[in-house]
Amino acid sequence: MKLVKVYVTLKPSVLDSQGEAIKSAVHSMGYDQVEKVSMGKYFELHFQDYENLEKDVDAICDELLTNPNIETYRYEILEEK
Template sequence: MKLVKVYVTLKNSVLDAQGEAIKSAINTMGYRKLNDVHMGKYFELNFADDYQGLEEDVDKICDDLLANPNIETYRFEIMEDA
């Protein structure tokens, strides 16, 4: 099987309110050298080994469903599932 790991994050131009709240909480805990925190989404998709056009289809799945292209960006890794 092919395992596809998809990482979705906000674009740099979009305010990450959750990331800022987490950063503030971490700073309150005493960790003062933290510069930034960015929240995101993580997905694992499993496909058959012989899937033709996998990369193109994963791109389409991300564009159409997993990420909002107006405010988010994504990247993915394709690997063999153990």
């Protein structure tokens, strides 16, 4: 079995208003050293191992998990224990 961890974040050109709100809250708590906060989404997909796994993960991310206009993704494939 393979475990695919998918991380979705906003593209750098898109304003991350949630991240800015969190940064403001963190600063109000006294943690002024925090310079940037980025919000994102995290998914875990479990697959049987097969030849086209990466191609299918890319398709799932492009067609379902992300908005390609404003988001980008990366993933890692791990051997599931």
